[in-house]
Amino acid sequence: MGASFGRGGATSFLQDLANSDCIVIQGSNMAECHPVGFQWVMEAKKRGAKVIHIDPRFTRTSAVADQHVPLRAGSDIAFLGGIINYILANEKFFREYVVAYTNASTILREDFADVDDLDGVFSGYDPKTATYNSETWAYEGVEDIPAPGDRTPRSDDGSDGGESHESQGERGAGHELGGHGVKLAHSRVRRDDTLQDPLCVFQVLKRHYARYTPEMVQQVCGVDPADFLAVCEAVTENSGRERTTAWVYSVGWTHHTVGVQYIRGSAIIQLLLGNIGRPGGGIMALRGHASIQGSTDIPTLFNLLPGYLPMPKVGEHDTLSGYVDTIRSPEQKGFWSEAESYIVSLLKSYWGEAATADNDFAFDYLPRLTGDHGTYQTVMDMLEDKVEGYFLLGQNPAVGSAHGKMQRLGMAHLKWLVVRDLNMIESATFWKDSPEIETGELRTEDIDTEVFFFPAASHAEKDGTFTQTQRLLQWHHKAVEPPGDCRSELNFFFHLGRKIRERLAGSTEQRDRPLLDLTWDYPVNELGEPSAEAVLREINGQHLTGEKAGQPLTSYTEMKADGSTAGGCWIYTGVYADGVNQAARRKPGQEQEWTALEWGWAWPANRRTLYNRAAADPEGKPWSERKAYVWWDEDQQKWTGHDVADFVADKAPSYRPEAGTPGAKGLAGDDPFIMQADGKAWLYAPEGLLDGPLPTHYEPAESPIRNPMYNQQASPVRQVYPRLDNLQNPSPPEPHADVFPYLFTTYRLTEHHTAGGMSRWLPYLSELQPEFFCEVSPALARERGLTHLGWATIVTARTAIEARVLVTERVVPLRIDGREFHQIGLPYHWGVGSSALVSGDSANDLFGVTLDPNVHIQESKVASCDIRVGRRPTGPGLLSFVEGYRRRAGITVETGNKQRTPESTPVATETQEV
Amino acid sequence: MSRLSGPLHNPATDAGWEDPPPRKGFFTDTSVCIGCKACEVACKEWNDVPEDGLNLLGSSYDNTGALSASTWRHVAFIEQPAKPAANTVSLGMPTTQRPGDTMDASTLTDFRWLMSSDVCKHCTHAACLDVCPTGSLFRTEFGTVVVQDDICNGCGYCVPACPFGVIDRRAGDKNTKNVGIAQKCTLCYDRIGVGETPACAKACPTESIQFGDVDELRERAAARLATLQDQGVSTARLYGESPDDGVGGSGAMFLLLDEPEVYGLPPDPVVTTRDLPDMWKKAALAALGLLAGAAAAFLGGGG
Amino acid sequence: MSEQQAEFRAEKRTDVPEQSTTGVLDEKLQPGAAVESGERTGRRGAGRGGRRGRRRRDEHQMVPDATFTSYYGRPVVKASPWEADIPAYLFLGGLAGGSSLLGAGAQLTGRPVLRKVGRIGALSAITVSFAALVHDLGRPSRFVNMLRVAKPTSPMSVGTWILTMYGPLAGAAGAAELVAPFVDLAPKRLRFSLRLLVKAASPAGLGAALVGPAVASYTGVLLADTATPTWHAARKHLPFVFVGSAAAASGGLGMLLSPPSEAGPARRLALGGAVLELAVEHHMEGGMGITAEPLHTGKPGMLMRASKALTAIGAAGSLLAGRSRLAAAVSGTALLAGSACTRFGIFHAGQASARDPKYTVVPQRERIERGEAAGA
Ligand SMILES: Nc1nc2c(c(=O)[nH]1)N[C@H]1C(S)=C(S)[C@@H](COP(=O)(O)OP(=O)(O)OC[C@H]3O[C@@H](n4cnc5c(=O)[nH]c(N)nc54)[C@H](O)[C@@H]3O)O[C@H]1N2
Ligand SMILES: Nc1nc2c(c(=O)[nH]1)N[C@H]1C(S)=C(S)[C@@H](COP(=O)(O)OP(=O)(O)OC[C@H]3O[C@@H](n4cnc5c(=O)[nH]c(N)nc54)[C@H](O)[C@@H]3O)O[C@H]1N2
Ligand code: SF4
């Protein structure tokens, strides 16, 4: 998203779905996973909208959709590419919109080479490092591009294997906000508004997707051409001036080695059809945990500071000015040019008085990154005893993260582990009841890890905010006091900090300054609970000097780089404007406009739909009355409408900047994508992504199917971890791929929550889905002799798990190359432990670790496997059973870990590189 | 004695309430149900209904099975092809074609997954209430049917009497709440009494469960049916809304997408007490017959 | 569907319904059956959706090929939570009612032994049956709540009140018989009241005889006034079957315990009762359609067959019993046993009919197809 539009996260908001004429839900099981938000889809349906669900399985979403299209897990780019091809070949795109608001007409360098020329890689691929140099992807006449490595913040999934997908959007956002757009005022970009130039983005797009024919879609996705064309017609007929189509995705798309490119694919479609920034349009990225957006805005990601400021790196960011320079370039367009004010205000809010102009506002107090500290890297470091202690707060990696065995073995290497949770989850009891204890890989008496369990207060037992899918902050008030020893996170960390500071009091050590100088003065109530509102106030920021001293800031534009303002997260500034907790606003929907601007508070600046300038034509008039949203009011000379304009409020559509004007002023009156360096949305991403400027189909890291597009099987830049404890199933062209002839996918059930900590301990939920099961088609059941309600064993190179069998026609065999192809469905909510009401084998134990290079998300939505009737062996028998499979498949550490297939890359590529 | 069958505008009046409030009930529109079971959970939370067993039933996503003493809302899941092939008359021949064989993308769009949230019907003529010997079951001012936990003695008569198989006697050990007595949906008597919406309807995200005045709900149901039929959903039908049906119409009516029995509902439910007067006549006759027979046995001479 | 498949289905249904049917249409093979080729056809049959199903009516076929749709073979109506207590209560109630008649008749026609047998039989039968009734409650301690209301719409309420009338009368009459021999031995203080009791015996016995028949016949309504298919379908006949059975039982008791010289009326009552029961039963089953099935199959089928045989034997025996004490004893016992089997048979047939959706759905479907739906 960031790469396409400039900001990560959903471009619109849930209520707006009701305005759609067509809703495509792909890579999300919205009805089951977002039932409350789904009411707006049902509302749209009541108003006559067509609802399409594209999913490997027939789910509760499909049940109420007008059309369900079953496709092979991991094949969406081919499907989306097919739609793009249909749009371009049949001239169905929204020309005015495309020409005015996207980079379709921009001319590219002529030395850019596409995948079809290079057998599956773009120009600039280096087979030795398995990375790209994106120089040749750039706009014509653009020079001095640093190598991607240093330009792209290493945004590993900080929070956990699970949330990693969440970091995706923000990663993009952090990245774009991070100001890594093309360092060039777009007035100097060469364009061909007739879209005829063979080197213009439009023509490149056309050539790239020409091969994505309905037949190719059928061969890759197993989708019937009739079904595919029905989708093409539905979305094109429901787009244009009068109508809009919305695309909804969630983690069915992000948990892939090419997940970012899936989303790029839908972005290209939505831009070609003119559906971005307009009511009923957009790309609705559905976030997960109630405050997942929040945990990336004010990140639980190791590589970001609040507001997507990158975490400084050793060597690269030794001084404040050096740091700021790498974030924004002086001539850069867009709002990031004020970066210095944001970081200085942040430092002031951290270290107050101690942060002065003389000491770079204590910039040196910030820790520096020395490398990758993402979940999976950290777990591997644990295995090497490089990590002593671990805090698990609201996370259950023993069940929730890919390669559960690696997670559990890793934790067994820790000296100490702190788990704060509502229940005694598997991650807190692995030392006595994990599957490895059963197999003998772990022996309780050998584990030195000291586990501290702290009962946590739930959201109903504490004040605070949720920042959900649509960047909306909503305040929740404490309903009841937490029972017994349960305490809030705020309480835990405040007092932890207090105690540490007491210990260090009087220390003269320089290294203790950052802790001792922290502003750690939150008011606490009689129970010792710090005030959450005081924290929100600090995040919002305030004036420190002048007559306004002590007053809250109203907007980040008030932030100063001279230390006269403090603010904990620049994008949240305004949430406490006028000393009022804006997030606590609860004006009922019926009492205000449908955009409900007075419910809670959304960043940025309480906008609900991003890039909404695009809802009006270049002259500022609504594209159509039916779809009027934000428009230019000639009389008042300002932008008005149903939402806060995502644009400089009084910048006329006709405004044209001086060539090369930096900052926000550099944007013209018809540049709706204000976070983009060139003000346009990117059909083609000249840079910013590590795996290519255009989405192109690659097979999942593990797949029994040969990539029909070119010899390159899977993503040539996916992150692999060739280790004995991370073996991969073979995929063609490697031999023995047929030992694991099926694909399986994992997902959620309405009745449970993720790793189960909030559902498997509750009788009312557990009774609704009491047992771990696998879903198979009657045809596969016959093929493997599986019986309904019987047992099945599912095997990968990592391990084997057992599940009860549900034979159902909701799972259908696909026809690929004329032969029947089977997929298996596995909900991932169960885990092996002793404390939950219901437990079972964990689907995550089947996965290995292979990541997307951009955002380091594990591929936990698809992998190959075998399935056989009956229960798995227990105890050490399980290990030899799996070993048998490895032998049959001839698996070595190299298997499945060669990024470039075939190894011998055409000489052409080498010479392409400079 | 109140009417035993036939149309009845407000059973509350019939039960002797002085100008009661409008009759309350449900319209459950199964065409928008997403099977989230929020209704089941909300009901249990609000009414403190015990857990009903941790068993995988293998009936699609339904692991609850049926309404019971400890399940007052039950969401049914039915997987079926929407357009049955023409030659489906049962001739007893096991057909050779098996599902999956033809199940590919092109036929899948025919596949249907029906979901429907069932509940006590709060019948206009409630057999459970009629046969209750203790008066524990009673008709509320809202025209609903409710068990009084403190009066029920667990005779169990209401259980076989209900033509919908709703009410049941709660089993369990002696610490189980209300064990041994009959339990079922109260239509949240405590909530609607204070103007609140029943917990299940409140929790339903898609307005599949609509709570309100029965008269108004009947109109809504009819309107919704018309809309769907205009949209070509020929299988849509209403259930329980007709005052002329065997229970005089129910307080909880449904919009179904297939025959009632597909959802486990009786196709033509009849309140058993409709035939009670006749049964009493027969019983009296039989009793007299026995008396006469005995007399004859003694008068009929001989040793 | 072939006969043996139909048979197969019949078994399938009764055991674990969960597996036997899916709530889906004809050609839909429910999960699981997919791979159990051996069972497939049978399971399929079970799964058949029925409204398009052709219904073959074949007299000689045990299980008519009635295809129908259900929700995973789960019951539509609920079987009563009652256990053995209730059929026992039905049997003993009938026995008591009939015995009171014998007692009263004997009292009026001067048959002292038969009178004793009748009165004491009634007393013991009603005592045990009452105990059974209370024992079956979910909350026995709350039996008295039965007396909160008198509801003509509730056969159980009506029954309770009948019992509260009958109980004391039969009790007094029976008690009198028990104490009579000992009155003079009793301590002075008691003597007066005991004499009073003995005096009260006659009116009490007559009273009990007047209420007794109601005790025997209301239980037919008790069962019939439910949604349990087999019971409700038998509503027109059950009271007659039950009084017949009651007469046969009490007559049997009389034959068993009183000398042939006095047992004449008992024999005639037994014979009449037995004939009535068998005749009405036959007629009843003819008119019940598919809901008669449970009366022929499984455990209830066995009980019903036994009841008919025993009752027939007893009836025949009663013709000889006049002369041979042995014959009297044998046929008396047979009649008692037969009556018990009738009650247990009909009770269990009803329970079975409630547990199988077929017996709820098919008749209602037929009603609709005949345009006789209550709703139509
Ligand atoms: N009830 C409930 N709600 C939840 C959660 C929960 O645990 N329980 N979790 C919350 C969280 S943390 C999150 S992140 C969200 C996740 O929300 P979703 O992403 O909607 O949930 P999933 O079920 O993980 O995946 C969605 C669908 O992706 C499909 N899928 C798998 N692989 C592919 C593919 O390659 N292509 C396509 N097109 N589809 C594919 C799966 O079949 C599945 O139906 O849900 C949130 N809401
Ligand atoms: N195979 C596969 N794996 C996946 C996914 C998938 O789709 N397929 N999805 C991924 C996704 S999107 C996610 S989000 C992850 C989720 O994976 P995890 O986050 O590891 O698992 P959760 O169960 O969500 O952990 C949340 C825990 O927080 C606890 N909790 C709730 N409230 C509080 C609180 O206020 N304070 C504290 N301290 N604890 C609290 C809960 O009890 C629960 O145990 O799983 C990921 N893993
Ligand atoms: S669980 Fe919470 S976040 Fe998820 S749908 Fe329900 S209300 Fe929304």
Ligand code: SF4
């Ligand atoms: S549905 Fe059954 S329980 Fe509910 S009111 Fe009607 S008869 Fe009574």
Ligand code: SF4
């Ligand atoms: S079980 Fe309770 S509610 Fe049901 S009939 Fe008996 S007394 Fe009435």
Ligand code: SF4
């Ligand atoms: S109305 Fe109340 S009691 Fe009845 S089902 Fe709904 S929540 Fe449960």
Ligand code: SF4
């Ligand atoms: S809450 Fe509503 S949508 Fe969810 S299952 Fe119940 S009725 Fe269906």
Ligand SMILES: [Mo]
């Ligand atoms: Mo998530």
